[in-house]
């Protein structure tokens with residue numbers, strides 16, 4: 001029996017969640033709008049916004065869960081990977097709260113938590129399964145053998161899939177964060193209107209930097225002969241780029257499934273909210289006879305519920321951290 005308070009502050013979302021015996025009672029997320037006008041996350045501003053948000057977000061998580069602070073039995077927090085200044089705010093809060101209330105601390109790896117978010121709702125995945133974790137900072141194919149027995153079998157050599165979406169949006173003149181906007185526009189467009197190159201990377205690794213460059217040159221050249229090209233073709237460009245990103249991702253997942261003889265496949269991370277990826281995964285699953293796990297939208301992008309569920313499984317194992325723990329911008333998987 002455990003009631004856990006979880007804190008997530010690795011990037012630009014301040015989030016707190018209460019989880020009771022593996023059930024999420026609240027998941028409060030404060031998104032930082034301050035970065036929009038800079039076209040990306042400004043680390044110093046993110047850290048300051050976390051400081052302002054963390055107490056009200058925790059208060060909200062506790063009251064939404066209809067519990068008392070004294071009911072909390074452990075504090076889980078994101079130790080890394082992420083922006084160090086942002087992680088410091090969540091880590092310091094968690095340590096202070098645990099010390100003041102004499103509670104155990106649980107450190108959580110953000111990338112494990114994205115995967116373990118699948119254990120919040122039913123149906124829970126069966127081990128072993130493959131998880132394609134696609135976010136703003138990471139693109140990984142992970143072989144998940146057990147809750148904390150995970151192996152990265154493929155990853156990006158350069159940009160992450162979320163970065164590919166965000167950089168495309170920037171080239172197209174769309175505001176930050178561009179991924180969800182590209183997704184929205186793509187729904188109105190024709191995915192075969194334009195053809196973008198597929199990188200030839202051997203094995204299970206990815207590369208997205210060439211795609212970004214090809215989009216940049218494509219737009220530049222088209223605009224030379226037609227200044228209105230972007231405005232008139234926005235939806236088709238978004239649909240075509242999205243199609244390319246999704247096909248690059250799923251081709252490698254298919255390869256990994258064959259190589260590791262696994263037929264249970266999950267997606268996780270911010271880009272798993274993408275409608276093209278979700279749809280295409282269902283189609284491939286039908287052809288390949290896979291059982292697929294697609295997270296609820298609120299558990300795709302950064303949230304503390306996933307930290308809470310990861311914390312819960314660590315709590316069951318008695319896997320606690322000491323007060324001397326510090327956050328890690330880069331963290332071993």
Ligand code: KG4
Pocket residue numbers: 011134135136137138161162163165166177178179180183269270271272273274275300301302
């Ligand atoms: O997991 P996440 O919230 O934060 C990181 O840990 O990075 O992922 C954020 C990334 C951003 O690049 C954002 O543009 C992308 O996920 N994203 C999407 C969509 N929703 C979020 N990309 C494509 N389509 C979406 N619907």
Ligand code: ZN
Pocket residue numbers: 110114135136269270301302
């Ligand atoms: Zn994330």
